[in-house]
Amino acid sequence: MELQELYSLMERFAASGLTELEWQKKDERVALRRENPAVVMQAAPVVQTTAAAAPAQAEPAASAPQVRDEDLVKAPLVGVFYAAPAPGEAPFAAPGKQVKKGETLCLIEAMKMMSEVPAPADCVVEEVLGRDGEAVGFGQPLFRIRRV
Numbered sequence: 681m682e683l684q685e686l687y688s689l690m691e692r693f694a695a696s697g698l699t700e701l702e703w704q705k706k707d708e709r710v711a712l713r714r715e716n717p718a719v720v721m722q723a724a725p726v727v728q729t730t731a732a733a734a735p736a737q738a739e740p741a742a743s744a745p746q747v748r749d750e751d752l753v754k755a756p757l758v759g760v761f762y763a764a765p766a767p768g769e770a771p772f773a774a775p776g777k778q779v780k781k782g783e784t785l786c787l788i789e790a791m792k793m794m795s796e797v798p799a800p801a802d803c804v805v806e807e808v809l810g811r812d813g814e815a816v817g818f819g820q821p822l823f824r825i826r827r828v
Contacts, residue, residue: 683793686710687757690790694758694818752809753800753823759790761810761822771812773805773823785823786810803827 693701693712701712755761763771763786773785784796785805803825810822 686791690758691818747824751806751824751826752821753785753797753825755788755810755816755818755820755822756797757788757790757795758818759788759795759816761812761814761816762787762789762794763808763810763812771808773799773808775805775807777805778828779803779805788816797822799825801825801827 689701689703689710690712699714701710703710763773765772765787772783772787773779779785779799779802781801781803782798785799786797787794788797789795805823806826807824808822809824810816810820816822
């Protein structure tokens with residue numbers, strides 16, 4: 681199986697509702713698993729009584745900045761997010777850093793393969809949304825950027 685075929689399989693798995701997938705052809709075998717999202721999302725409801733709950737101060741929706749899709753750098757594949765080239769080293773892209781198109785913003789490890797995620801344009805990193813060492817899904821926002 682070629683690497684692009686594997687990435688395509690991983691992307692389709694991430695977009696599906698499946699929790700487990702095994703594929704085998706001759707001497708090649710791929711097994712993908714994830715927690716059942718239906719089980720993970722089950723939680724006990726939070727019950728508030730009017731005597732104990734303080735009124736929530738809601739901010740107007742207009743004050744929240746609008747994030748456009750082109751302002752986000754999303755994960756091109758399923759894997760583990762790494763902000764730095766190695767443990768203990770400085771991150772590729774920290775908030776406020778200006779980067780050129782094609783510069784590495786982070787690494788994603790999938791199936792023991794490291795893939796660089798490049799900057800889509802000359803930009804300033806506004807916010808790092810990915811958490812170092814944690815799994816990311818296909819299309820998950822990793823960075824919020826401002827194009828320059």
